[in-house]
Amino acid sequence: MTDLLNSAEDQAFRQEIRDFVSAELHPETRAKVSRGAPMTRDDFARWQESLHAKGWVAPAWPKEHGGPGWTARERIVADEELFRLHTPPLPGFGLKMIGPILIQFGSPEQQQRFLPRILSGEDWWCQGFSEPGAGSDLASLKTKAERTEGGWLVSGSKTWTTYAQYANWIFCLVRTDPEVKKQEGISMMLIDMSLPGVSRRPIRLMDGTEEVNEIFLDQVFVPDDLVVGEINKGWTYAKALLEHERFGIGGIGRSKHLLQRVREAAQSTGRADDPEIANALDTLEIDVMAIEATTLRLLAAVEAGVKIGAETSLLKIRGTEIQQALTELMLDIAGPAALPTRDSVGVQEPFENAMYQFLNWRKLSIYGGSNEIQRSILATQVLGLK
Template sequence: MDLKFTPQELAFRAEVRQWVAENLPQDISDKVHKALRLSKNDLQRWAKILGRQGWHGWAWPEQFGGPGWNAVQRHLFEEECALAGAPRVVPFGPVMVAPVIMAFGTPEQQQRHLPGIMSGEVWWSQGYSEPGSGSDLASVKTRAERRGDRYIVNGQKTWTTLGQYGDWIFCLVRTDPTVKPQAGISFLLIDMKSPGVTVRPIIMLDGEHEVNEVFFDNVEVPVENLVGEENKGWTYAKYLLAHERTNIADVNRAKRELERLKRIAKVEGVYEDSRFRDQIALLEVDIVALEMMVLRVLSAEKSGKQSLDVAGLLKIRGSEIQQRYTELMMLAGGSFSTPYIHEAMEAGWQGDQALGGLWPGGAAHCAPLAGTYFNYRKTTIYGGSNEVQRNIVAQTVLG
């Protein structure tokens, strides 16, 4: 296993770094580095910039309009974007549904949907979880009944991230209730502007409208929107989840946020506390270990060796690390992290600069800390809860 980058790979890194520096809008980068709220416009503006370069689908093969980068190049691209303060690309289109359409979709589906995903013009949402069907996705109850050249869809999805912006949604639906759960599921692409689709907000503890409930009331979906074969959707769902769980690990963002944690600790005067610094050191060791695991997978892929399927393991470690650095940031801010005035944050106010950035909740950098901490409680649940992932890893490794 060789974890060193070649001169060609280092030259590629330099090229990406220069391009990102020249093209990433400064106002977006400032928001990311300060953990301020990103609007739909912020996220889609960056997606379209990447799309014009042909990099919004940075992991796509050339035959589908992607750059055809290898695993190491993809990793370096993600790292340079993260360290520069680029927003995390909303994954539902380019990272999740696009690989499924490439692998199992018809040529017509590929021609219709992939260009809009690459350009960043079309916003996709994910319709997997339901009330009572989270980690146990095989128990989904949303029905799709075929009538001629249409499916009639009825049911509900929940925890639909940023679904309020969605143009399209990919859904797991039950097309045959008479067979065992995994055998009666299909994978449908649904236009969210279709009559009968209703999106209702779920307002979280941090005051944000990030997730939604989506209801389907006799929604008509053309049969040509079925991906692959009817009742084979469970196979496609597992294929997609492997991409999602690897994406959740996000070691590059963890490296960026580690530096932010150190900055906050120094400003708040707790960096000199040896016990707090020990916690930062332990976190840094775990981030390095996660990065070594990622590089190990990349090295095996580059050499053509079959690596262990570690998507679940990456998801477990990555999500736990994300929770730890958000918790340590909030602890560094102490009581100043507690207040969270959503209306003020929504209006763009980050502290009274006439008072040196002080406000009733302390310095401006403390304002987002509690909200971010609350928000990141979700990371060990979505994409398959960590408890379930540990069982999968145990079965894979131990048999």
């Protein structure tokens, strides 16, 4: 695959990353990632500890808040190289979502309290946006916060809350004013999940895992100092958060890593010369190069001070489509070999987790705002269609 990030400086940086990973990544974790297997909390925590000690745990954070001071180009090189070396991608709810929002909108006290613990992994965050009756339409959420002395009492429920079984904090969108236009009556609050009134229930997915949960909030007290920014400005903060998220959802490093795995699977099964398989692989390689170039262009614009908005929806749509197409192609190559037989305990390499990834990654086009919603955003905000 032609690499757009292959200058002498890129190569020196890649070598630094390789040396670090070779010394720090636990072999068991590396093996899990290389097979596409599910990760445990210990896998994530162990790797975050190593990255934090190196100062690399939050690539996009400003240096004054604990980031490494990397350029947009260095962040993409690092993402690509870390995936290639089979490191576990850290859950982004703290590092890529609420962390940047607190840096941008949080109070100094909130920054001092939470940012160091996000970096170290002492606090594990989850995201309380989606609700049972408000999937991609976040503005129609029903979870409410009622004023009380010194703070708010929050009641309602959230769903599809990823890794909430590990989390000790949740950032939530809640309705604080039901009388105004629905986007204008929402606030963002930080909630300690050990408080009375907070409970969770796992949701079993079709891939057999329970990585998402329902969250129930029953008169949970949230003090005023745990409201992010201003009351009723949560919609503004949510849009900024989703823009941060969608830059990452493009998944260039993940796509390159999986593309290589699919190529190797095709070669190992003698299907690399199959015209249909070869054409699909070449098409997906071009797609990955295109989204990489687009991401570099948008990140360079951000670094130059240009405000990027709805354009990140394009990264979300195409990035998730590419990743899903790669898991589908892996299944096409595997055929019946992706399924366990009566005579064996499980599926053998390279297909032992092909079915899990195919099923699990159906979520990619739904979370972060479904791709259908993203197309509507592009149509109205970029193309000017009504």
